[in-house]
Amino acid sequence: QSVLTQPPSVSGAPGQRVTISCTGSSSNIGTGFDVHWYQHLPGTAPRLLIYSNNNRPSGVPDRFSGSKSGTSASLAITGLQAEDEADYYCQSYDNSLSGYVIFGGGTKLTVL
Amino acid sequence: QVQLQESGPGLVKPSETLSLTCTVSGDSMSSHFWGWIRQPPGKGLEWIGQIYYSGSTNYNPYLRSRVSISVDTSKKQFSLKLTSVTAADTAVYYCARRLGAIYFDFWGQGLLVTVSS
Numbered sequence: 001q002s003v004l005t006q007p008p009s010v011s012g013a014p015g016q017r018v019t020i021s022c023t024g025s026s027s028n029i030g031t032g033f034d035v036h037w038y039q040h041l042p043g044t045a046p047r048l049l050i051y052s053n054n055n056r057p058s059g060v061p062d063r064f065s066g067s068k069s070g071t072s073a074s075l076a077i078t079g080l081q082a083e084d085e086a087d088y089y090c091q092s093y094d095n096s097l098s099g100y101v102i103f104g105g106g107t108k109l110t111v112l
Numbered sequence: 113q114v115q116l117q118e119s120g121p122g123l124v125k126p127s128e129t130l131s132l133t134c135t136v137s138g139d140s141m142s143s144h145f146w147g148w149i150r151q152p153p154g155k156g157l158e159w160i161g162q163i164y165y166s167g168s169t170n171y172n173p174y175l176r177s178r179v180s181i182s183v184d185t186s187k188k189q190f191s192l193k194l195t196s197v198t199a200a201d202t203a204v205y206y207c208a209r210r211l212g213a214i215y216f217d218f219w220g221q222g223l224l225v226t227v228s229s
Contacts, residue, residue: 002156036215038157045206045219046157052213089157093214097173101147101159101214 003028004090004104011110012080020107022073022090028102030071033093037066037075040087040106049088050075077109085111114138116207116220124201124227130194134207134220137188141165145210146190148181150203151222158203162210163190197227 005023012018022035029035037050048057050066053073065076073092077084090104120132134146147162161171163181171179175194183190194201204224208216 034213034215036213038216040157043222045221046208046216047219048215048217051211051215051217057217091157091215100170100172101162103149103157103159106156 002105003094003102004092006088006090006104006107008105009108009110011112012077013112014080014082016080017076017078018080018109019077020075020088020090020109022075022092022104024071024073024092024102026071027096028071028092028094029068029073031095033095035066035068035073036091037064038089038091039084040089042087046089080111082111085109114209114218116209116218118205118207118220118223120223120225122224122226124197124225125229126198126227127196130192130197130201130225130227132192132205132207132223132225133189134191135187135189136209139188139209141183141185141188141190146183147208147210147216148192149206149208149216149219151206152200152203160192160194160205199227201225202227 034052038046039049040046053068054066088107094102115137145162148160163169178195180193204222206222208219
């Protein structure tokens with residue numbers, strides 16, 4: 001069971017907007033630790049999508065955006081494309097047990 | 113462009129030690145953390161641990177008793193050892209570069225390690 005909670009799946013039609021939530025607690029996101037997002041296609045290396053809550057690395061389209069509030073964060077994808085179909089993971093840091101990196105359980109995005 | 117490549121045996125027997133190496137290219141390894149993350153079949157990502165180029169380490173508290181990570185900057189490699197493995201340690205193992213804000217910007221392609229007799 002992951003420390004960060006994500007919905008197992010979301011879906012949307014091409015061109016639509018979808019959001020993926022990531023819920024943490026007072027020992028991680030709620031303490032102020034940043035949230036980061038990765039896109040993962042099976043058999044490939046995970047790709048950094050959003051870092052430090054709302055920043056895009058070079059090469060990531062501006063259709064992807066992130067936000068954070070309280071003990072939760074969200075990833076939004078606008079103008080959905082078939083190539084966006086993948087697994088998405090949020091990641092943060094937890095200061096319990098001397099501190100460790102934590103991931104969400106992952107969300108499967110299906111483009112209808 | 114930073115590139116990472118995992119290497120090691122794809123099959124390990126139960127109770128034995130899993131040993132993997134990650135080779136880094138396109139980066140000097142200095143001033144960065146280097147980490148290991150795994151993904152069991154059908155499950156999500158799990159952080160295993162990390163090492164600073166100077167050698168200081170941090171481990172997942174749930175794996176700490178069995179994990180050891182080392183670095184050899186002269187070879188531009190860092191390594192993972194996981195002792196007393198069981199079938200639950202079967203996973204794709206990734207190595208990655210960790211930046212200061214505690215996220216991973218470059219990842220290896222991953223290596224499937226199966227624990228089976």
